[in-house]
Amino acid sequence: MRVVEVPQYFDDKGLDGLAQGLAPWPPDSRVLFDARATKWASPFGFTALLAASQALQALGAELPRLALPESDDVRNYWAKAGFFRHAATLFELHGKVPRRQPDEASDVLLPITPVRASEDVHAVVGRIQESAARILTNELHLEARATMRFSMALSEACQNVVEHAGTGGWVAVHAYNWRKRLGRRVVVIAVSDAGIGFRASLEPAEAKKHGDRWGDGAALEAALIHNVSRFRDPGRGQGLAAIKRFVVSWQGKISIRSGTARCSIVPAWDNDKALSEDLAFFPGSQLQIVIPAQEPAAG
Amino acid sequence: MILTIHLDDVLRDTLSVPSRDLVTRPTGAAVRSRIQDAIAATAAPTTRLDFGEVGLIDFSCADEVVAKLLLDTAGDHYVVLSNLDESQAEAIEYVLDRQDLTVAAIPRVGDPCVLGRTTPELVAVFRAVLATGSGNAIRLAAHLDWSVDRTADALQSLALRRLVVAAAGTFSPLPFQ
Numbered sequence: 001m002r003v004v005e006v007p008q009y010f011d012d013k014g015l016d017g018l019a020q021g022l023a024p025w026p027p028d029s030r031v032l033f034d035a036r037a038t039k040w041a042s043p044f045g046f047t048a049l050l051a052a053s054q055a056l057q058a059l060g061a062e063l064p065r066l067a068l069p070e071s072d073d074v075r076n077y078w079a080k081a082g083f084f085r086h087a088a089t090l091f092e093l094h095g096k097v098p099r100r101q102p103d104e105a106s107d108v109l110l111p112i113t114p115v116r117a118s119e120d121v122h123a124v125v126g127r128i129q130e131s132a133a134r135i136l137t138n139e140l141h142l143e144a145r146a147t148m149r150f151s152m153a154l155s156e157a158c159q160n161v162v163e164h165a166g167t168g169g170w171v172a173v174h175a176y177n178w179r180k181r182l183g184r185r186v187v188v189i190a191v192s193d194a195g196i197g198f199r200a201s202l203e204p205a206e207a208k209k210h211g212d213r214w215g216d217g218a219a220l221e222a223a224l225i226h227n228v229s230r231f232r233d234p235g236r237g238q239g240l241a242a243i244k245r246f247v248v249s250w251q252g253k254i255s256i257r258s259g260t261a262r263c264s265i266v267p268a269w270d271n272d273k274a275l276s277e278d279l280a281f282f283p284g285s286q287l288q289i290v291i292p293a294q295e296p297a298a299g
Numbered sequence: 300m301i302l303t304i305h306l307d308d309v310l311r312d313t314l315s316v317p318s319r320d321l322v323t324r325p326t327g328a329a330v331r332s333r334i335q336d337a338i339a340a341t342a343a344p345t346t347r348l349d350f351g352e353v354g355l356i357d358f359s360c361a362d363e364v365v366a367k368l369l370l371d372t373a374g375d376h377y378v379v380l381s382n383l384d385e386s387q388a389e390a391i392e393y394v395l396d397r398q399d400l401t402v403a404a405i406p407r408v409g410d411p412c413v414l415g416r417t418t419p420e421l422v423a424v425f426r427a428v429l430a431t432g433s434g435n436a437i438r439l440a441a442h443l444d445w446s447v448d449r450t451a452d453a454l455q456s457l458a459l460r461r462l463v464v465a466a467a468g469t470f471s472p473l474p475f476q
Contacts, residue, residue: 118323149389152386159359235394239359242390
């Protein structure tokens with residue numbers, strides 16, 4: 001049994017630690033994800049954890065175990081986020097699962113939702129608009145048209161899973177106070193899948209151009225920085241480019257982790273590296289968009 | 300004569316789940332296919348796509364419905380968009396601009412306009428044709444206070460982009476109603 005500790009604060013940075021615990025991939029024995037000490041998980045953490053189990057099962061591994069957080073409050077939040085609804089079929093759960101239903105009328109703008117097909121994207125976009133309008137304009141002080149732009153970005157992010165992953169994925173959208181890293185309220189979109197990843201998706205069209213430099217990092221740079229698509233159609237590659245444009249205009253952050261690399265468009269308020277390579281391998285692709293509350297104009 | 304296609308109706312017929320939103324490439328491709336069938340079956344030289352009851356359109360769907368439709372539609376057929384809201388116009392403008400395409404549009408609020416790759420000259424001539432009605436380059440040059448050659452070049456560009464109807468040296472606005 002491989003015991004993999006789920007970080008106390010399980011967000012995008014925490015995933016690197018989880019991936020280290022899974023190395024070398026694939027694990028050679030049954031995995032126990034130990035979340036007993038976990039105090040908090042972001043949408044990124046939730047969706048990545050589901051994707052990890054999905055990837056293990058795709059490899060024929062035994063159903064992983066998940067030891068649930070000891071804290072009642074934390075387990076309640078996981079239930080509110082809709083985690084247990086999906087985890088029940090992806091893990092052998094150890095611990096008390098709250099009966100609480102996923103919450104769609106609070107800071108959980110979109111509970112964890114599977115994305116497998118085009119119809120799922122329609123459902124996600126249809127559900128998000130009212131709650132997004134409430135949070136984005138009232139709490140984050142974004143312009144009124146931001147709601148539609150946000151929904152467009154969410155739609156494109158989900159479509160990446162359907163079109164490129166070769167398997168299903170997960171999406172979640174939460175609003176919360178990001179005290180430690182920013183000191184402001186944020187809305188976070190997380191989309192994670194256990195698919196083939198950016199490197200494999202772009203390899204047929206891009207690998208030769210990059211020669212020895214080709215790898216997860218180069219693939220992410222090609223997609224996120226240079227808007228490269230695996231399709232030759234000139235209308236392709238616009239989704240990520242458009243997301244990027246919106247996120248930058250809101251002083252937000254977009255980052256994608258795939259395989260052993262993470263590539264980010266880093267705003268002034270964050271000190272992340274634009275490209276991190278040689279990370280521990282994690283299957284599929286994980287996209288995160290952080291949109292911060294807008295600061296009042298100076299003067 | 301004009302063929303009006305209400306995109307909310309097409310969306311309803313296309314999807315198995317109810318949705319007001321034009322999102323995803325498969326949905327866009329299916330909607331475009333139905334539009335193309337309707338165009339093939341009509342004698343009308345102009346098709347108007349009505350976005351009035353549509354909610355969101357994302358970039359992928361805008362590419363499938365509008366950009367690919369413009370690329371695939373024969374040169375003697377005209378396409379105009381109507382009842383666009385601000386976000387719909389923004390998505391369509393973005394995907395058309397990246398592919399050097401243009402389309403005439405009537406927003407929900409405001410005058411007819413050109414979406415996609417434009418120049419100030421193209422926009423000025425488009426507006427002048429709308430304001431003055433059918434005419435030749437000499438008449439329009441006088442209206443714009445431009446040289447005839449400059450006006451004729453701009454009108455040819457508009458005609459190539461199917462933003463005006465050109466016939467025997469006369470340029471007419473597209474029928475928006």
